[in-house]
Amino acid sequence: MKKSLVLLLTVVFAISLAACGNNTNNNAGSANTSSPSPSASESAAPSESATPSAEPLSGSVIASGSSALQPLAQAAADKFMADDQYKGVSVQIQGGGSGTGLSQVSDGQVQIGNSDVFAEEKLDADKAKELVDHKVAVIAMAAVAHKDVGVDNLTQQQLVDIFTGKVTNWKDVGGTDAKIVLVNRPSSSGTRATFEKYALGIKTEDLPGSIQEDASGTVKKLVSETPGAIGYLALSYLDESIIALKYEGVEPTTDNVKTNTYPVWAYEHMYTKGEPDAAAKAFLDYMMSPEIQQKDVVENGYIPTSDMKIERDAAGTVTNK
């Protein structure tokens, strides 16, 4: 009895050791595959995109961060790894939030940090300077409300009044007599930062009685079910169960975002620390290729950066392309 217990424990221990060993094996394996011609692959790396089939790429890329960007990044990663050309590269996409992505890429724990906001807004200036920005898509968001509020357009001032608690009833902004219920995001959220910066123009505080949820699905569920609720969602989440409110009379559509007529949008960033290594660069290039940009980006409800008629920097200054 005792012996069998010891045996069992030993087996468990051995398996756990083996599991650890596997990892190191993998690393060694990938190192081996690249070792036959180290000098060649290094010299080829910069001109890799010009002669893609000349040198089989290998290595692993881990991207972590923004949950808003995660579905798109995952779709791109799946396609990327299915491509024969990049067989040796494994790409892992993890969530965790923009803050996590930025700190991890800044610490060198991951190769790519996904973020909804510019690094300058979250990290210290000297840390943000080390990161290289790759804007892979544009995400736009709209204020949404419960169906029965009787309003389909709000001005900036009205939104500010609502989100600061000055206006608490829909009839004060031209709607039905119903109490306004705020379905907000947590104060650290990238989505909230974008909404506050471009729709409200000010930072707001969490009001008593307001609801804070991080997940877009939960926000949508609460807004569609709670009478008098108002929140904001990415355009890909809009459907019949809620009303998307016009902003200053402008409809939240892709075309209006492209010309910045509708200003409530943000870039999705993939940050690398310094210039990316060959494998990460291949993935980022693939991310920007028409294959992803014109198909998966659009299908997942984002807007390709190349379609934007204008450019906007971290400070919010808009320039024509």
Next chain:
Amino acid sequence: MNLPASEVRSAPAAKERRIPKHLAEEWRGRTYVYLCVLIMIVTIFSIVYFIASRGLAPFISHGVSVSEMMFGLEWRPDGEPAVFGALPFLFGSFSTSLLAAVIAAPLGLCASLFMTEIMPKLGKTVLQPGIELLAGIPSVVYGFVGLSVIVPFLRDVFPGLGVGVLAGSLVLSIMILPTVTTVSTDALRSLPRGLKEGSMALGATRWQTISRIILPTLLPSLLTGVVLGIARAFGEALAVQMVIGNAPHIPHSLFESAATLTSIITLSMGNTTSGSLHNNALWSLALMLLLMTFVFVFVVRMLERRVKR
């Protein structure tokens, strides 16, 4: 099957080295156990050290005062200046978990009485596996059920949004039911038969036996179950976060959006960068949770000592 053969082969080898087989076995087992214990101790201490080092940073290097953190009513991590008052979260955590215990304790107690005293056979075959099944459901499922069933129900029946302390405690009470029930069932089963039979022999009815003999005798054990349940409820994050609303304010009613220590951590941890004041303040909340867990463990220990006496 192969074992005897290999033993035969290894026996002479062991003799050559003059180490008796049973001693080698003893040594192997001891090394293995010590190794496991060492890993466990190192893990526990590094976790405590890590949380403490991050959680104390706001007090040491950012000048946030402990009393502000413990008793402050405002939580504005992005404000100018940033304000970190965690009292609303402490209030939320305590109110939801205590209320959950108030709901779950009588239910769990009655279920375990039913399973041990009233219908042992049905209890053991049907009710107990059923309740233990509750423990295996992932908390995100509880949260989603709470959001889809309990919140709309409360919204329709009571004034308010549906989300809030009551929705949180209802979800939690179902989650801690298995803990309360299992611990009290074990306690009831361990009761010496003589105690019950003596009471019956004196002519007491079943209700008299249960209420005057069994319950008073087992009170410390039953309370242990409830405290363990509260501890579990206190630490639960995801399910509560989905139904409580997460407004960083002390609510005025059971149906107003509130927040707990855990819900605010899960909500903001991913969005803040490590090393920032906001992030470290969240670690301070985690430190509070850890300290509360120590308190709960301490209370359970006290109760256990009373049982043994």
